[in-house]
Amino acid sequence: MKAGAVELGHASKVTQRGVNRGMSILDLFLRIIAIIATLGSAIAMGTTNETLPFFTQFVRFRAKYSDLPTFTFFVVANAIVSAYLVLSLGMSIFHIMRSRAQARLLMYTIFWEVAMMALLTAGASASAAIVYLAHKGNTKTNWFPICQQYDSFCHRTSGSLVGSFIGIIFFILLVLLSALALSRR
Amino acid sequence: MEKSESTKIDVVETNKERKGKAPLLGTAPVVAAAGAVEHAKGGANRGIAIFDLILRIAAFASALGAAVAMGTTEETLPFFTQFFQFEASYDDLPTFTFFVAAMAIVVAYLVLSVPFSIVCIVRPHAVVPRLLLIIFDTVIIALTTGAAGSSAAIVYLAHNGNQDANWLAICQQFGDFCQRVSGAVVAAFVTVVILIFLVVLSASALRRHR
Numbered sequence: 001m002k003a004g005a006v007e008l009g010h011a012s013k014v015t016q017r018g019v020n021r022g023m024s025i026l027d028l029f030l031r032i033i034a035i036i037a038t039l040g041s042a043i044a045m046g047t048t049n050e051t052l053p054f055f056t057q058f059v060r061f062r063a064k065y066s067d068l069p070t071f072t073f074f075v076v077a078n079a080i081v082s083a084y085l086v087l088s089l090g091m092s093i094f095h096i097m098r099s100r101a102q103a104r105l106l107m108y109t110i111f112w113e114v115a116m117m118a119l120l121t122a123g124a125s126a127s128a129a130i131v132y133l134a135h136k137g138n139t140k141t142n143w144f145p146i147c148q149q150y151d152s153f154c155h156r157t158s159g160s161l162v163g164s165f166i167g168i169i170f171f172i173l174l175v176l177l178s179a180l181a182l183s184r185r
Numbered sequence: 186m187e188k189s190e191s192t193k194i195d196v197v198e199t200n201k202e203r204k205g206k207a208p209l210l211g212t213a214p215v216v217a218a219a220g221a222v223e224h225a226k227g228g229a230n231r232g233i234a235i236f237d238l239i240l241r242i243a244a245f246a247s248a249l250g251a252a253v254a255m256g257t258t259e260e261t262l263p264f265f266t267q268f269f270q271f272e273a274s275y276d277d278l279p280t281f282t283f284f285v286a287a288m289a290i291v292v293a294y295l296v297l298s299v300p301f302s303i304v305c306i307v308r309p310h311a312v313v314p315r316l317l318l319i320i321f322d323t324v325i326i327a328l329t330t331g332a333a334g335s336s337a338a339i340v341y342l343a344h345n346g347n348q349d350a351n352w353l354a355i356c357q358q359f360g361d362f363c364q365r366v367s368g369a370v371v372a373a374f375v376t377v378v379i380l381i382f383l384v385v386l387s388a389s390a391l392r393r394h395r
Contacts, residue, residue, distance in 0.1 A: 067349040070338045103392045110388045114323060114381050118330045125331035126338035129280045133339075134350070140277040141343070143352045172323055175384075179319045182391045183312045 020181065024095040027177050031092055034170040035085045038120065041163035042078035045071060045127075050153040063146070063153040070130045071157065077123030078164060081116050088112070095181075106182045110175060117171035124164035131158050226393050230309035233390045237318075237383060238302045244379040245295040248329070251372035252288035255281055255336075260362040273355070273362040280339045281366065287332035288373065294325050305390070312394050319387045326380045333373035340367050 045065050052061035065071040091109065095102075134154055137145030147154035258281075261272040275281040298321065304314045343363055346354030356363035 063349070068347060069345075070341065107385075107388050107392055110319075111381075111385045114326060114384050117323070118326055118377060118381060121327050121330040122334035122337075125334035129335035129338040130342075132279070133342075133352075136279075138278060140273070141353070141355045143342075144350070146350050168327055172327060175323045176320055179316055179388065179391065182388060183316050183394065185392075 016184075020184070021096060023177055023181055024092065027174060028089070028092045028096065030170050030174055030177070031085055031089055034167050034174070035082055035089075037163040037166040037170065038078045038082040038085065041160045041167070042075050042082060044156060044160035044163065045078070046075045048153055048156045050150050050156075052149065061149070063150040065157070068130055070126045074123040074127040074160075074164070077119050078167075081120045081167065084112065084116050103182065103185055106178050106185075110178045110182070113171060113175050113178065117168060117175070120164060120171065121168050124161060124168060127157070127164075128161055131161060227309040230390050230393060231306060233386055234302065234306040234309060237386050237390075238299065238306065240379055240383050240386070241295055241299060241302055244376050244383065245292060247372050247376040247379060248288050248291045248295060251369045251376065252285055252292060254365055254372065255288070255369035256285045258362055258365045260359050262358065273359045275366070278339055280335050284332045284336045284369070284373070287328050291325055291329050291332075291376065294321065298322075310394055312391065315387050315391050315394070319384055319391070322380055322384045322387065326377060326384065329373060329377050329380065333370055333377060336366070336370045336373070340370055 048063070048065045048071075050063045065075060088109070091105065095105075131154075133143060133145070134147045134157070135145055137143050255275050259272065259274045275285060298318060301314045301318055305311060305318070308314075340363070342352060342354075343366070344354060344356045346352050
């Protein structure tokens with residue numbers, strides 16, 4: 001009877017370790033996809049440069065991301081978040097190696113992940129507001145929709161928002177995984 | 186003779202009692218120490234949960250202030266032409282409408298999450314309510330930051346305009362409206378900071394749930 005109970009305890013410990021390892025591998029996988037999404041967003045927005053084919057004697061009609069400070073903030077925020085994700089890849093691999101979850105490390109991970117998610121969301125939402133304005137304009141404030149002239153610039157900026165929002169969703173999933181790992185400890 | 190029998194029985198009993206007591210005496214301090222540690226962890230968790238409730242109420246006040254400040258904006262300029270009356274209100278800009286709606290959702294969530302917080306105070310070792318709080322708090326952080334960030338972009342435009350896009354800075358005309366709206370955005374960011382602190386608190390409470 002006693003030997004059977006000990007064996008059962010050993011088996012449940014092994015499956016628990018397996019589930020922990022599975023969660024760490026899923027964590028690594030999510031991080032890699034989030035890196036691709038945020039880095040792609042930063043690059044897509046950072047390489048915008050559209051010059052219209054007509055120009056007057058004084059003004060050259062050109063649109064770049066640095067013309068709007070909000071887009072500059074977007075590029076910087078996405079760059080910071082992808083740098084953080086690359087650095088945290090190492091920590092994620094460490095979690096896979098050491099199957100016993102480190103509680104304090106997990107707590108710091110949750111804090112940094114939430115902070116980075118807030119930064120990413122702020123940049124993405126600010127750029128979304130500007131892109132919406134660029135598409136629709138606003139009659140009350142007399143803001144003209146610039147997308148009607150700068151078509152390719154508009155397409156590029158709208159597309160780069162998608163990667164950022166995917167990154168936000170993946171960050172929420174990462175926080176969920178870390179909280180689960182902390183509670184199963 | 187009866188006296189001698191009773192004394193013998195007494196001696197035998199005391200020996201047995203001593204043998205029975207010894208192992209109890211050996212394990213009693215260990216059990217008491219483990220119980221004391223658990224009681225201390227429960228005490229710390231309870232303190233964290235009370236602080237969590239207080240912060241939640243503070244975040245509710247801040248989010249309510251942001252929603253009300255943005256929702257009650259209405260400024261009419263004292264001059265008008267024959268066709269237009271110059272007025273500004275939050276529903277002129279769809280981003281501000283989104284801000285009011287999102288802040289209303291955040292206020293409703295914070296009110297609904299107070300019972301969960303109270304459950305965490307009553308049962309300091311409970312895991313499921315804290316886990317639920319962390320997850321939903323994170324999603325609400327994303328929503329609040331989205332509303333605050335987008336409105337901040339519009340407020341920045343309203344203050345500074347943009348030369349390349351030919352967008353005029355409307356704050357120069359609608360001063361009162363601008364101040365109100367900027368204050369609402371600041372209150373929303375304060376809510377975000379409080380919410381982030383709440384998530385870290387819940388995580389640190391989860392850490393010592395055993």
